Amino acid sequence: IALMKSSCKLALQELKHWMTPQKVKTPITTFPSSAEIVSEPLGVVLVISAWNYPFLLSLEPVIGAITAGNAVVLKPSEVAPATSSLLAKFLGEYMDSSAVKVVEGAVPETSVLLEQKWDKIFYTGNGRVGRIVAAAAAKHLTPLVLELGGKSPVVVDSDVNLMVAARRIIVGKWGCNNGQACIAPDYIITTKDYVPKLVDALKLELEKFYGMDPLNSEDLSRIVNSNHFARLKKLLDDDKVSGKIVHGGQMDEGILKIAPTILLDVPEDSLIMNEEIFGPLLPILTVDKVEASFGMINSRDKPLAAYLFSNKKKLKEEFVKTVSAGGLAVNDTSLHVAVSTLPFGGVGESGMGAYHGKFSFDAFSHKKAVLYRSFAGDAPARYPPYTPAKLRFLKALLNGDILGIIRALFGW
Amino acid sequence: MNEMVELGKSLAEVRETFRGGRTRGVAWRKTQLRAIIKFLTDNEDQIFKALEQDLGKHPVEAYRDEVGVVKKSANLALNCVEKWMAPKKGHIPLLFFPSKGEVLPEPFGVVLIFASWNFPISLSLDPLIGAISAGNTVVLKPSELAPACSSFLASALPSYLDPKAIKVIEGGTDIAEQLLQEKWDKIFFTGSPQVGRIVMSAAARHLTPVTLELGGKCPTILDSLSGSSDMEVAVKRIAGAKWGACSGQACIATDYVLVERKNAYILVDLLKKIIQRFYGENLKNLKNLSKIVSKHHFDRVRKLLEDPIVAASIVHGGSVDEENLTIEPTILLDPPLDAEIMTEEIFGPLLPIISLDNIQESIEVINSRPKPLAIYAFTKNEAFKKQILTQTSSGSVTFNDVMVHFVCDTLPFGGVGQSGFGRYHGKYSFDAFSNEKAILQRSFLIELEARYPPWNDFKMQFLRLAYSFNYIGLVLLYLGLKRTSR
Numbered sequence: 001i002a003l004m005k006s007s008c009k010l011a012l013q014e015l016k017h018w019m020t021p022q023k024v025k026t027p028i029t030t031f032p033s034s035a036e037i038v039s040e041p042l043g044v045v046l047v048i049s050a051w052n053y054p055f056l057l058s059l060e061p062v063i064g065a066i067t068a069g070n071a072v073v074l075k076p077s078e079v080a081p082a083t084s085s086l087l088a089k090f091l092g093e094y095m096d097s098s099a100v101k102v103v104e105g106a107v108p109e110t111s112v113l114l115e116q117k118w119d120k121i122f123y124t125g126n127g128r129v130g131r132i133v134a135a136a137a138a139k140h141l142t143p144l145v146l147e148l149g150g151k152s153p154v155v156v157d158s159d160v161n162l163m164v165a166a167r168r169i170i171v172g173k174w175g176c177n178n179g180q181a182c183i184a185p186d187y188i189i190t191t192k193d194y195v196p197k198l199v200d201a202l203k204l205e206l207e208k209f210y211g212m213d214p215l216n217s218e219d220l221s222r223i224v225n226s227n228h229f230a231r232l233k234k235l236l237d238d239d240k241v242s243g244k245i246v247h248g249g250q251m252d253e254g255i256l257k258i259a260p261t262i263l264l265d266v267p268e269d270s271l272i273m274n275e276e277i278f279g280p281l282l283p284i285l286t287v288d289k290v291e292a293s294f295g296m297i298n299s300r301d302k303p304l305a306a307y308l309f310s311n312k313k314k315l316k317e318e319f320v321k322t323v324s325a326g327g328l329a330v331n332d333t334s335l336h337v338a339v340s341t342l343p344f345g346g347v348g349e350s351g352m353g354a355y356h357g358k359f360s361f362d363a364f365s366h367k368k369a370v371l372y373r374s375f376a377g378d379a380p381a382r383y384p385p386y387t388p389a390k391l392r393f394l395k396a397l398l399n400g401d402i403l404g405i406i407r408a409l410f411g412w
Numbered sequence: 413m414n415e416m417v418e419l420g421k422s423l424a425e426v427r428e429t430f431r432g433g434r435t436r437g438v439a440w441r442k443t444q445l446r447a448i449i450k451f452l453t454d455n456e457d458q459i460f461k462a463l464e465q466d467l468g469k470h471p472v473e474a475y476r477d478e479v480g481v482v483k484k485s486a487n488l489a490l491n492c493v494e495k496w497m498a499p500k501k502g503h504i505p506l507l508f509f510p511s512k513g514e515v516l517p518e519p520f521g522v523v524l525i526f527a528s529w530n531f532p533i534s535l536s537l538d539p540l541i542g543a544i545s546a547g548n549t550v551v552l553k554p555s556e557l558a559p560a561c562s563s564f565l566a567s568a569l570p571s572y573l574d575p576k577a578i579k580v581i582e583g584g585t586d587i588a589e590q591l592l593q594e595k596w597d598k599i600f601f602t603g604s605p606q607v608g609r610i611v612m613s614a615a616a617r618h619l620t621p622v623t624l625e626l627g628g629k630c631p632t633i634l635d636s637l638s639g640s641s642d643m644e645v646a647v648k649r650i651a652g653a654k655w656g657a658c659s660g661q662a663c664i665a666t667d668y669v670l671v672e673r674k675n676a677y678i679l680v681d682l683l684k685k686i687i688q689r690f691y692g693e694n695l696k697n698l699k700n701l702s703k704i705v706s707k708h709h710f711d712r713v714r715k716l717l718e719d720p721i722v723a724a725s726i727v728h729g730g731s732v733d734e735e736n737l738t739i740e741p742t743i744l745l746d747p748p749l750d751a752e753i754m755t756e757e758i759f760g761p762l763l764p765i766i767s768l769d770n771i772q773e774s775i776e777v778i779n780s781r782p783k784p785l786a787i788y789a790f791t792k793n794e795a796f797k798k799q800i801l802t803q804t805s806s807g808s809v810t811f812n813d814v815m816v817h818f819v820c821d822t823l824p825f826g827g828v829g830q831s832g833f834g835r836y837h838g839k840y841s842f843d844a845f846s847n848e849k850a851i852l853q854r855s856f857l858i859e860l861e862a863r864y865p866p867w868n869d870f871k872m873q874f875l876r877l878a879y880s881f882n883y884i885g886l887v888l889l890y891l892g893l894k895r896t897s898r
Contacts, residue, residue: 003879029820030817033813037823037824042828043829127619135616138615141624143834146619161856329853330852336852338508339508339513342851348520351619369808369809371808371809371823372811372812373812375641375646378649383648384690384691385700391475394475398480398481398819399480
């Protein structure tokens with residue numbers, strides 16, 4: 001809620017500024033002329049949102065679409081039914097219902113929506129459905145923003161303020177919808193030497209946050225539904241994985257809750273290390289030297305976010321330079337989502353396009369190039385019959401070579 | 413089969429080169445850009461020859477539209493690449509103190525570029541410049557419909573550019589299909605909307621981002637102009653935009669003209685005179701005009717004139733020379749709006765003129781068709797200019813000229829709707845091939861307890877105040893002077 005209110009306020013404040021055409025310089029090649037870039041709405045856009053942050057992921061893109069001047073159809077996720085019907089009821093009452101519509105439903109309704117021709121589609125969700133959306137968009141040449149997910153890694157170097165690092169990892173993992181967030185830390189990589197200290201710190205802070213009986217802690221979200229509960233349970237079904245649990249592991253299917261669970265050195269080819277976890281299970285992989293973690297991350301699909309906890313300047317620089325992800329945070333987790341001056345989006349398997357702040361406005365705008373020319377200054381060199389002199393003039397003109405232009409004009 | 417093995421090897425090589433990291437450094441990028449400039453300077457005559465062979469382009473046209481624009485792009489990229497590569501600082505609110513935020517551009521990785529046949533050199537090399545300056549490795553597939561240019565690029569570029577990082581792969585539809593099966597980090601396509609759909613569908617399977625530079629029917633509005641000299645300049649420019657760039661086979665060529673009925677005959681008269689002066693009197697004496705690229709396209713354009721009602725609207729030209737694949741500059745006055753010539757992109761030397769009662773009606777005509785790549789309008793009426801800008805949508809709008817926005821590299825060049833999405837030229841080329849990575853640097857100092865569970869009313873109040881950046885309120889809260897709500 002707070003993030004959205006903040007976005008609305010920002011948009012209200014900045015809208016006029018964002019809508020103003022941007023003047024640009026013109027090169028001597030088109031002299032005399034003036035130019036600008038005008039932002040215009042794309043038209044009618046479709047926003048398909050996800051279930052884990054059902055308000056935010058529905059309304060944040062809608063804010064972007066509206067500020068850019070589009071009409072919007074929003075399809076909230078059916079996996080969060082209470083939110084979906086609330087949005088359907090209230091958006092109609094509070095907003096211009098002929099321009100902003102909510103369509104509720106599941107796969108059949110979404111499929112019908114995807115068959116229509118849209119001027120832009122904004123999808124938040126997973127890569128499998130992302131491909132379906134992209135294929136549907138291709139039929140109408142509709143541009144897309146895909147906000148997908150991935151396995152967001154956390155690299156923990158030795159020699160950091162472990163208590164603070166542990167707390168930030170915990171709040172990013174379990175404090176955000178109990179791990180069901182696209183930018184939640186998915187797994188940790190740290191050195192063999194440091195891992196005992198890290199696990200201890202995590203256990204200590206977890207107890208401070210959620211008490212001795214986390215399953216019944218009110219501060220912990222539950223798993224969204226039994227499908228996802230079963231999916232997460234299956235990740236632990238493998239003996240080679242369940243044997244690596246060093247903390248937690250408790251589950252209660254009746255209340256759809258799984259306790260914060262830490263695993264140490266699960267096999268890299270296990271299911272838990274090859275799918276986005278999207279839940280309260282945190283594998284820790286160990287390496288001999290922390291530098292090796294970057295190669296490990298880059299050998300996998302590009303994630304939406306990657307995190308590093310370190311005090312070493314060189315390591316931080318190397319991380320920023322070599323690890324490819326939608327966004328990076330150093331010495332914290334998830335916070336970059338709240339900074340509206342940073343574009344929020346993925347790359348590769350984690351998606352394409354970005355939004356938040358002005359990036360939302362831009363995501364839903366067409367930037368139209370406008371060139372103003374005058375009737376004066378009509379260079380004969382533009383027209384046939386073509387002569388060597390005209391060629392010389394053109395060469396100088398295209399190169400912006402003023403002396404060359406003058407020489408060519410005077411026939412030198 | 414052999415082709416496929418070769419293709420596989422080439423792909424593996426460019427992927428390995430990118431992984432190795434040498435394309436990331438600014439030195440490599442600048443070396444490649446300098447090499448492109450040298451390639452153009454060393455081989456100008458051969459390039460002119462290839463263009464003449466494929467399209468019958470005059471060397472001046474070839475320089476203006478192909479060699480010259482690419483040299484310009486390469487020079488700009490060479491001068492600016494370091495600046496473009498630098499991270500952009502983002503302002504971070506006080507709430508997050510101490511923090512640093514920035515956006516760092518990084519290459520996507522291995523990119524695929526499909527070039528079209530009408531500007532076979534510039535539509536290959538301009539995107540290539542963007543991809544290289546952004547630090548990617550590239551596979552370039554020139555169009556097989558311009559075979560002389562395609563084979564020239566394939567044979568000459570490897571001796572100038574890093575052959576393990578930039579590959580030219582020749583071939584037709586089957587090679588293109590093969591290439592589309594692979595996983596790319598970005599695809600850049602210039603061509604028709606039909607093939608654009610095929611490219612985008614293939615890209616969807618791998619979630620590959622694409623830039624599609626397509627086409628459309630670019631209309632030119634000709635308002636009443638007071639001075640006769642202004643009218644002449646306008647008509648010269650329109651003629652140049654129709655026949656002067658690859659004989660109308662250009663995505664941003666004037667497709668059709670909209671004019672008020674009372675000006676239609678002056679327009680036709682002036683056009684006839686200009687055609688004669690620029691391009692010759694008749695089919696036998698044509699000059700300075702490119703030919704139609706292939707028999708297939710020749711037949712396609714000729715077919716547009718077959719409809720008897722359309723044929724009856726021809727007021728100049730209409731003759732064709734099948735042997736030399738040439739069609740003379742042809743003007744039509746008021747062909748039916750639902751004829752193929754007015755519903756399909758012409759991409760040829762036929763110019764329909766649509767006359768209207770009132771020039772304002774042109775907006776409706778334009779809006780009844782898919783969004784074009786460009787709209788041109790000759791008018792001195794400022795209110796009408798505003799109307800065109802706000803009531804129509806297109807990739808770009810140029811007032812009182814045609815096509816020159818192509819060389820204005822401070823303006824993004826790209827379409828909207830059916831004319832495509834994504835853009836390039838100038839810094840936009842660099843951006844088109846870059847992932848803008850957001851980076852937030854935080855410190856261990858200053859820990860805000862209120863971030864962490866267990867949750868309580870104080871923390872709720874904290875968050876309410878924090879998100880509205882109500883710093884005074886936050887201070888009061890911490891001093892215990894603010895009541896927690898509920």
